[in-house]
Amino acid sequence: MGLRGKILIVEDEEDIITLLRYNLEAKGYEVFCAHNHEEARLIIKEDLPDLIILDWMLPQISGIKLCQEWRANKKTKNIPIIMLTARSEEKEKILGLTVGADDYMVKPFSILELLARINALLRRANPQIINDRLIAGNIELDRENHRVIRENKELHLGPKEYDLLEYLMSKPGRVRSREQLLDNIWGKDIFVNERTVDVHIGRLRKALNKGFAKDPIRTVRGVGYAFDEKYK
Ligand code: CA
Numbered sequence: 001m002g003l004r005g006k007i008l009i010v011e012d013e014e015d016i017i018t019l020l021r022y023n024l025e026a027k028g029y030e031v032f033c034a035h036n037h038e039e040a041r042l043i044i045k046e047d048l049p050d051l052i053i054l055d056w057m058l059p060q061i062s063g064i065k066l067c068q069e070w071r072a073n074k075k076t077k078n079i080p081i082i083m084l085t086a087r088s089e090e091k092e093k094i095l096g097l098t099v100g101a102d103d104y105m106v107k108p109f110s111i112l113e114l115l116a117r118i119n120a121l122l123r124r125a126n127p128q129i130i131n132d133r134l135i136a137g138n139i140e141l142d143r144e145n146h147r148v149i150r151e152n153k154e155l156h157l158g159p160k161e162y163d164l165l166e167y168l169m170s171k172p173g174r175v176r177s178r179e180q181l182l183d184n185i186w187g188k189d190i191f192v193n194e195r196t197v198d199v200h201i202g203r204l205r206k207a208l209n210k211g212f213a214k215d216p217i218r219t220v221r222g223v224g225y226a227f228d229e230k231y232k
Contacts, residue, residue: 004028005030005122005126005170006029006048006050006051007030007031007032007050008033010034010037010040010058011058012035013055017035020053020111021033023111023115030184032049037060037065048075050079051079051081051121053082053114054067054081054082054084054101056084063083067083067100068099068100078125080102080121081103082102082103082114082117083103083104084109085104085105085106085107103117126171134170136231136232138212139169143166146162150212151212155208156207157207158200158203160185160200161203161207164200167185168217168225168226172226172227172229172231173227174227175224176226178198178224179224181197181225197224201217201219216231
């Protein structure tokens with residue numbers, strides 16, 4: 001469901017894509033793959049990833065070029081980037097780090113090592129993604145036990161309401177469109193429409209706010225919903 005964060009893989013070797021996708025999805029990440037710079041740009045335009053795994057050698061435009069481009073852009077400059085290089089390119093890895101990659105791995109790499117570095121980078125960039133507990137104001141969401149507590153009172157949320165709250169709370173302030181919520185909570189294949197999101201947000205609010213004055217869910221008219229970053 002991608003609740004642990006969204007990772008973009010930019011790589012033209014199908015074997016490596018398959019290996020990475022399998023292992024990252026098994027860890028609960030939402031994975032998007034691009035084979036070249038055009039696909040990568042399209043994906044980034046649609047929704048910013050939380051981390052990018054970027055191959056050095058790509059057709060047409062190199063990973064280095066893309067990395068520089070993303071570092072120069074206000075929207076993408078803080079997204080952690082891990083660069084993949086072939087052994088023969090290892091000398092140039094220093095260049096990779098100077099153009100703004102946060103880390104690099106030399107192929108063939110250990111998948112466990114890569115997962116550990118991803119975890120470290122995500123934790124640094126956005127602790128809320130990795131944490132087992134999301135806490136905002138008097139609301140605490142315990143991911144391990146799927147429990148939500150507000151001011152010492154346990155709330156009983158339906159599974160979709162829980163997923164919605166977790167997704168919104170993992171990035172306070174980030175506005176999620178109904179379409180994004182559908183894709184991430186219900187999956188792309190299931191026949192539901194955007195009205196479904198409103199219904200479940202309504203149920204979430206009811207369960208979350210009963211007996212409390214403040215509503216932490218913000219409606220952004222014409223767009224979607226966010227967990228209010230100012231909620232304390
Ligand atoms: Ca390549």
